[in-house]
Amino acid sequence: MTEVTKKSSKTLDDSMKITVTRNGPYIVTGGVPLTSEEICNDDEGYCRTWRQVKKYPVQEQYALCRCGNSKNKPFCDGTHAKNYFDGTEAGDHEPYRDSAGVIRGPALTLTDNEHLCVHARFCMRAGGIWNLVKQSDNPTAHDFAIEEACNCPSGRLVVHDNATGKVIEPEFEKSIVIVEYPPRGEHGPLWVRGGISVISVDGEPYEIRNRVTLCRCGRSENKPFCDGSHVIR
Ligand code: FES
Structure with missing residues (x-):
């Protein structure tokens, strides 16, 4: 089960990547498109669809907040340094499968x-x-x-x-989506789509996958990946 069926062709751009910095932000390079999308409920209250609510101007390089405390979210404003953010990675380098x-x-x-x-x-x-x-x-x-x-x-x-x-x-262009879920007031992860390389602090790449979610609240025990700790229970 290794061959992948796509709903349509996808753009290949190997210059796009996300680098995790030590106790600091994600550095995104290669002009990765950035949007914000909300999860929408159906009539019975189940999560059903996505709705784009914001498209950011394209930048060749930008830094995304990883500690959750920037006053300029989704971008880093340097607060991680003042707060002594511990961004130690615990994410698995093993293949998903x-x-x-x-x-x-x-x-x-x-x-x-x-x-x-x-x-x-x-x-x-x-x-x-x-x-x-x-x-x-x-x-x-x-x-x-x-x-x-x-x-x-x-x-x-x-x-x-x-x-x-x-x-x-699903077919995705390489892109990053800031996930929001207004019905529960949840500010979700960074949804990395289309197979963008994510590089750990020590330079080791994680498995490239079509769908990956990175923590942006600073609370995940599985950094750089989101583990659902942002959820308000
Ligand atoms: S965004 Fe931090 S745990 Fe989900």
Whole structure:
């Protein structure tokens, strides 16, 4: 299941990258587009769609706040230094697939790496993606499962087509999205889309994935990745 099915072709730009700095911001280079998007609920209160609310002017290089205390969010204003921010990384360099569980259904297979959950909650609708995959010979359940997996910003959830063996992934331009969830007042992670390289402080790259979420609140125990600690419970 290594070949990837895309909904359309994607732009390849290897100059784009995100570098984690020691106890400081993310340095983004290569003119990565930056937007802000809100998670929108359906009529029953389930997370269902995304809505773009802001598009930032394109900059060749910029620094994004990682400590959560900048007064110029999403950009860094140097507050991390005054607050002695501890940005020590604990993120896994292992490939996603190595620690993902597998749930096999009749038409789809789900891989699920719980460690990456950011509580975006797209997976809870219509009985939950785990049940939908088990019923994936039903066309409605099949389509809902794909939709829920593709909306999962962290890529915790990935679906595979059993007939072809291919991964089903949404098509994204390389970009960064600031995630907001107004119904619960949650300010979510940086959603890194389209396969941008993220480089750790020691220069070691993390696995490049189509969907990755980086902490911007400073509270994750799995830095640089979001672990859902921003969620207000
Ligand atoms: S943004 Fe920091 S834990 Fe999610």
